[in-house]
Amino acid sequence: MKANVIVHKDFAVSPIDDRVYSSFLEHLGRAIYTGIYEPGHPTADEDGFRGDVIDLVRAVKTPYVRYPGGNFVSAYNWEDGIGPRELRPTRLDLAWRTRDDNRIGVNEFVDWCKKADTKPMLAVNLGSRGLDAARNFVEYCNHPGGSYWSDLRRQHGWKDPHNVKLWCLGNEMDGPWQVGHKTAEEYGRLANETAKAMRLFDKSLELIVCGSSNADMPTYPDWEATVLDHTYDSIDHISLHMYFANNEHDTLNYLAKGEKLDRYINTIGGVIDFIKAKKRSKKDVKISFDEWNVWYHSREQDKKILEGDEWPDAPHLLEDLYNFEDVLQVGGILNTFIRRADRVKIACIAQLVNVIAPIMTEEGGPAWKQTIYYPFLYASIYGRGTSLRAVVDGPTYDSEFGDDVPYLDVSAVRSVAGDEVTFFIVNRHLTETLDLAATLEGFPGARLVEHIQMTHPDLNAINTAANPDNVVPKTVSGTVVEAGKLQSKLPPLSYNVIRVAV
Ligand code: AHR
Secondary structure, eight states: OEEEEEEETTOEEEEOOGGGGEEEOOSSTTSTBTTTBOTTSTTBOTTSBBHHHHHHHHHHTOOEEEESOSGGGGGOOGGGGSSOGGGOOOEEETTTTEEEOOSSOHHHHHHHHHHTTOEEEEEEOOSSOOHHHHHHHHHHHHOOSSSHHHHHHHHTTOOSOOOOOEEEESSOTTOTTSTTOOOHHHHHHHHHHHHHHHHHHOTTOEEEEEOOSSTTOTTTTHHHHHHHHHHTTTOSEEEEEEEEOOTTOOHHHHHHTHHHHHHHHHHHHHHHHHHHHHTTOOOOOEEEEEEEEEOOTTHHHHHHHHTSSOOOBSOOOSOOOOBHHHHHHHHHHHHHHHHTTTTEEEEEEEOSBSSSOSEEEOTTSOEEEOTTHHHHHHHHHHOOEEEEOOEEEOOEEEETTEEEEESEEEEEEEETTSSEEEEEEEEOOSSOOEEEEEEEETOTTOEEEEEEEEOOSOTTOBOOSSSTTSSOOEEOOOOEEETTEEEEEEOSSEEEEEEEEO
16 A cells, blocks of 8 residues: 655645643542642652652643643632642532542642643633632732732742633533533623633733534534634634544544544634634634543443542542554544644643543552553654645545545644654554655755654553553664655554654
């Protein structure tokens, strides 16, 4: 099987916003407690943050981490997480049927972000609460001092403002499962008034309004049209979420789901343009894809807690163990974000630690990398710069999610310094090696830097604490770059990062 790809120095899609490599930590399961925070752990620092987890987070260079939810935020009182710990209330989290004693709140989270070389992206509660709680939260976080809420922060020991720039206006407000679920009209008005108040405080904030929870919601895409009609002038991004599952154990269909993701982005792009035209606006609202990942492996085992009546503290929830097949899916999703860098300016892998996450921990034990850690790592490191149009001529297949799905899923990125082009490639074919010929137009003297590859004889292979290196990348030989032509043989079901110096 053969596939040809052409990239040209001057044919760019768009600069890639680094924030597409952001992530997410929710008060859910063991993401916070025994995830990032575990006082008494052998690697814990003076604040109780696990050093082994911080090292793994630093390595992936995730620029922003969304917090504190997710569904959790829709019944969250941010004030519960501030002030002396012994005075903080223990609450029942209705979203995940869990108890939370609020040992970690916004101040500790911001401290953790600094240690992990990342920045906070905060969400306000527009489910059970509204404008007033939101404006107070922003003042508490961002005002230097001399007002009630900012002085309270100073009194709590955080003299300097946190200067949080990215704010989500609620979470998945179209979902009936959400505490305080709203219609598009109700939410649109509330989000707009909240955004206006937040902007009166600081017009430089970047505000993210909720789009649909997924592209199968009955209100999609009317939801986006109504919400944007209300909020277009006062927000910057619209948020989309999508999770991937292979419940049918059908690899080709599973990997074709990227087509649906692409259509989702396209459709909402169209809705944005429609409202922009309707409002005679000059502004372009962007997409914040602030929850995405594979999520299905743990669904069955989670029912025990989600449908039980125990209200445990930091239980094992949403602890998907990712297999090699998921590497191919995550690599493909990241390719879509790179190809759609014109529309998608923020994206958050959901989530970061223990909960549908690339990083796992054992309480009192090691932290380790799941299989999907690697495609996220490579995209975050080598996927910064400019997205180049990669024109593909190759074999395709038909699927439930669309016809003519290319077996070769590729994105191409020119580095910020302009001295490297990196190809991220998934060969989706179950059995056939792809003979790749890529032409690099306008890049004289191109030469191979390295070809990193992930393959595994078993699609179901996973990493575990006991066997953390079962599915890992390796550097391979055989790829040649000569006279502006790259040639490589890509094994079936493989994930590839090919770096070319230009
Ligand atoms: O990431 C897990 C959950 O998925 C989030 O809390 C929610 O926003 C989404 O439905």
